[in-house]
Amino acid sequence: MIRPVLSRRHAIADDLRHQISAGHFKAGERLPSESQLAVHYAVSTATLRSALALLQGEGLVEKIHGSGNFVRRPLRKITYIGGGCPAATWTAFSAPLRMTARTTSIEAASHHTTLLNVPPRSALTEVLFTTHEDKKPHSLAHIYVPRDLAPATPRLPERIAVSLPDLRPPLCEVQERVSARLPTQEEATTLRISPSLAVLSVTRVSLDASGRVVEAALLVLPGDRADAVFTTRLATEERTPKP
Amino acid sequence: MIRPVLSRRHAIADDLRHQISAGHFKAGERLPSESQLAVHYAVSTATLRSALALLQGEGLVEKIHGSGNFVRRPLRKITYIGGGCPAATWTAFSAPLRMTARTTSIEAASHHTTLLNVPPRSALTEVLFTTHEDKKPHSLAHIYVPRDLAPATPRLPERIAVSLPDLRPPLCEVQERVSARLPTQEEATTLRISPSLAVLSVTRVSLDASGRVVEAALLVLPGDRADAVFTTRLATEERTPKP
DNA sequence: GAGTGGTCTAGACCACGAG
DNA sequence: TCGTGGTCTAGACCACTCA
Numbered sequence: 001m002i003r004p005v006l007s008r009r010h011a012i013a014d015d016l017r018h019q020i021s022a023g024h025f026k027a028g029e030r031l032p033s034e035s036q037l038a039v040h041y042a043v044s045t046a047t048l049r050s051a052l053a054l055l056q057g058e059g060l061v062e063k064i065h066g067s068g069n070f071v072r073r074p075l076r077k078i079t080y081i082g083g084g085c086p087a088a089t090w091t092a093f094s095a096p097l098r099m100t101a102r103t104t105s106i107e108a109a110s111h112h113t114t115l116l117n118v119p120p121r122s123a124l125t126e127v128l129f130t131t132h133e134d135k136k137p138h139s140l141a142h143i144y145v146p147r148d149l150a151p152a153t154p155r156l157p158e159r160i161a162v163s164l165p166d167l168r169p170p171l172c173e174v175q176e177r178v179s180a181r182l183p184t185q186e187e188a189t190t191l192r193i194s195p196s197l198a199v200l201s202v203t204r205v206s207l208d209a210s211g212r213v214v215e216a217a218l219l220v221l222p223g224d225r226a227d228a229v230f231t232t233r234l235a236t237e238e239r240t241p242k243p
Numbered sequence: 244m245i246r247p248v249l250s251r252r253h254a255i256a257d258d259l260r261h262q263i264s265a266g267h268f269k270a271g272e273r274l275p276s277e278s279q280l281a282v283h284y285a286v287s288t289a290t291l292r293s294a295l296a297l298l299q300g301e302g303l304v305e306k307i308h309g310s311g312n313f314v315r316r317p318l319r320k321i322t323y324i325g326g327g328c329p330a331a332t333w334t335a336f337s338a339p340l341r342m343t344a345r346t347t348s349i350e351a352a353s354h355h356t357t358l359l360n361v362p363p364r365s366a367l368t369e370v371l372f373t374t375h376e377d378k379k380p381h382s383l384a385h386i387y388v389p390r391d392l393a394p395a396t397p398r399l400p401e402r403i404a405v406s407l408p409d410l411r412p413p414l415c416e417v418q419e420r421v422s423a424r425l426p427t428q429e430e431a432t433t434l435r436i437s438p439s440l441a442v443l444s445v446t447r448v449s450l451d452a453s454g455r456v457v458e459a460a461l462l463v464l465p466g467d468r469a470d471a472v473f474t475t476r477l478a479t480e481e482r483t484p485k486p
Numbered sequence: 487g488a489g490t491g492g493t494c495t496a497g498a499c500c501a502c503g504a505g
Numbered sequence: 506t507c508g509t510g511g512t513c514t515a516g517a518c519c520a521c522t523c524a
Contacts, residue, residue, distance in 0.1 A: 007493065033509065044495045046289070049510085057425050057439070066502035066509050082473050176473045180423035180443040180466035182300050196300070198441030198466070200423040223423035223441070230325050230419045230473045250512065276490060287514045292491085309490050309521035492520070501511070 012041050012051035020060060020071055031061070031069040056194040059224030063194065075225040078139065080202060082176050082230035102128045105147065112144060115205065116213045123147035130190070137191045140220040149214055172209040178202050178228055187220055198223035255284050255294035263303060263314055274304070274312040299437040302467030306437065318468040321381065323445060325419050325473035345371045348390065355387060358448065359456045366390035373433070380434045383463040392457055415452040421445050421471055430463055441466035 006014070019025055031037065038048040052069055055061040062070045106112075107121045116124070129141035179201045188195045202219040221228070249257070262268055274280065281291040295312055298304040305313045349355075350364045359367070372384035422444045431438045445462040464471070 009493085035509090044497085045510095046496090046513095047494055050493090063510070064503085065511070066504080068509060082475070172477060174475045174477065176475075178421050178443065178471040178473070179469070180441040180464075182439070182441055196425070196439055198423040198425055200421065221423075226422070228421040230421070230475075232325070232417045232419075232473075232475075234415060234417065252512080278490090287516085288491095289494095289515090290513055293512090306491070307522085308492070309523080311490060311522095488522105488524090490520100490522075493518085495517075496514100498514075499512085501509100503507100503509075505506090 008041075008043055008047055009051040009054065012037075012043065012048065013054040015041075016051070016055060017060065025071050027071050027073045029071050030067070031071065033068060053194075053196060057196040059193075059197055059222070062192070078221060078226040080200075080219065080221060080226060080228040082202075082228055099129060099131045104128075112216075115203070115216045116144060116146065118146060118213070139222070139226065140187060140190060142218040144216045144218075145214065172211075173207040174204060175207075176202055176204045176228075176230070180223065183220070183222075191220070191222055193222050193224075200226055200228060202228060251284075251286055251290055252294040252297065255280075255286065255291065256297040258284075259294070259298060260303065268314050270314050270316045272314050273310070274314065276311060296437075296439060300439040302437075302440055302465075305435070321464060321469040323443075323462065323464060323469060323471040325445075325471055342372060342374045347371075355459075358446070358459045359387060359389065361389060361456070382465070382469065383430060383433060385461040387459045388457065415454075416450040417447060418450075419445055419447045419471075419473070423466065426463070426465075434463070434465055436465050436467075443469055443471060445471060 016025075016031075025031060032040070034045055034048055034052070038045045041048060041051075043051075052061060052063070056063060059075070060072060062072050064070065104126050106124050106126050108116065108118050108124050110120070112118065112124060113120050113122075118124075123146070125145045125147050127141075127143040127145070129139075129143065131138040180198050181201060183191065183193060183195060183197070183199045185195065187193075187199065188197075191199075193199075200219075200221040200223055202217070202221070204215075204217040204219065205213055206215040206217075208214050259268075259274075268274060275283070277288055277291055277295070281288045284291060284294075295304060295306070299306060302318070303315060305315050307313060347369050349367050349369050351359065351361050351367050353363070355361065355367060356363050356365075361367075366389070368388045368390050370384075370386040370388070372382075372386065374381040423441050424444060426434065426436060426438060426440070426442045428438065430436075430442065431440075434442075436442075443462075443464040443466055445460070445464070447458075447460040447462065448456055449458040449460075451457050
């Protein structure tokens with residue numbers, strides 16, 4: 001843990017971090033412009049921008065092109081609850097979130113066939129979810145369901161993810177694959193996050209008792225505000241159960 | 244998905260990406276120096292470096308200070324198996340990995356007390372794991388166990404994570420919290436990854452039947468080669484009605 | 487010591503956002 | 506239109522690696 005000399009940009013980032021946490025710059029407030037800050041710290045704009053890039057990566061500062069750099073509001077924590085309980089999955093989000101859904105009918109492309117284990121070009125229903133808090137995007141979800149399992153209504157209610165379990169055979173197994181990566185450019189703009197802010201990517205595949213894939217979900221959660229939690233209760237039947 | 248004009252650095256990154264995937268630059272090979280590439284693409288070194296930064300973030304290129312930029316070998320995939328089966332957790336790693344462990348005795352600091360639910364300054368055993376493939380670091384793990392549950396031997400065998408379950412009361416519940424973030428500077432240097440490559444951070448807490456925390460593990464896995472998989476089998480006899 | 491990447495400068499011009 | 510951030514230049518000097 002050796003930090004013998006601090007590079008300029010780290011020193012500046014540290015100073016801004018402290019000023020933010022000390023309240024000299026308040027949440028939602030605009031920082032001085034990059035050129036002003038560059039003058040203040042007596043560095044070039046390029047150096048100052050690389051310092052701000054560090055704070056962006058930490059999710060402390062949000063850049064808006066043409067407007068300025070803003071201190072982010074304290075983040076409302078999102079917790080994704082794993083383990084295949086669809087009702088609980090989203091209720092863990094802190095309450096006043098808006099959710100929008102857009103439903104389209106598609107034919108299975110190659111990555112769908114491997115994910116859902118369906119023939120190529122078979123009929124799928126795709127639902128694109130976005131959750132918002134105060135008009136700010138919070139998370140993204142692509143959900144794919146075989147067409148015969150999804151209601152035929154062209155516009156599904158927003159509660160599709162919750163209502164679906166009632167319409168199909170009971171789920172038997174849920175597999176969730178979690179990875180960390182940087183967002184694609186599309187995801188970064190949709191979620192309004194920095195391209196250097198890591199996202200949590202969850203690929204969830206749900207199987208019914210016959211082993212058929214009844215739903216595949218691709219979720220993208222910004223890493224600065226989202227965790228995924230998986231709780232496993234282990235069968236203790238091998239040992240003598242307690243009274 | 245609008246990409247009307249490609250910025251220079253994106254165009255250069257795309258070109259290098261294609262050259263790498265086409266085999267013009269082979270795995271493990273050194274790229275031309277940054278100044279040579281800058282001349283070749285007729286851009287300044289700063290612009291060229293920002294192009295390389297994109298490839299680093301994708302894990303395609305590894306920079307080594309003083310040596311050059313290297314095409315990464317195709318990555319051996321690491322899969323972290325969740326769900327609290329400690330034996331399976333690490334056997335899922337592809338075979339020929341070396342694992343080193345360093346054991347120390349510490350007193351619980353504030354973040355340990357909340358994690359392990361133990362009194363401040365209580366005795367803990369800390370194990371620092373690193374896994375290697377060909378001398379290259381692969382993953383990091385900090386494991387904390389209450390001292391009275393860990394064998395008193397000052398130097399534990401490497402198999403501590405596997406052997407521990409046999410020595411203590413059977414596990415009852417495992418909670419795993421997964422998040423995505425950029426690595427700390429320390430993690431980046433230890434894992435020899437770019438500071439802009441996202442890591443998967445897993446905090447695993449294991450409880451025994453009495454609810455006592457018998458182990459807390461903090462795992463750090465590079466996002467370009469590691470996934471975490473959680474498989475849940477749902478009890479089909481129980482159709483939980485929704486509130 | 488030669489060559490590499492790491493940091494930084496002092497500008498320039500372009501693209502976006504709001505009034 | 507004007508101020509903002511986005512991109513880029515053509516250098517400079519420092520730190521690291523390796524022969």
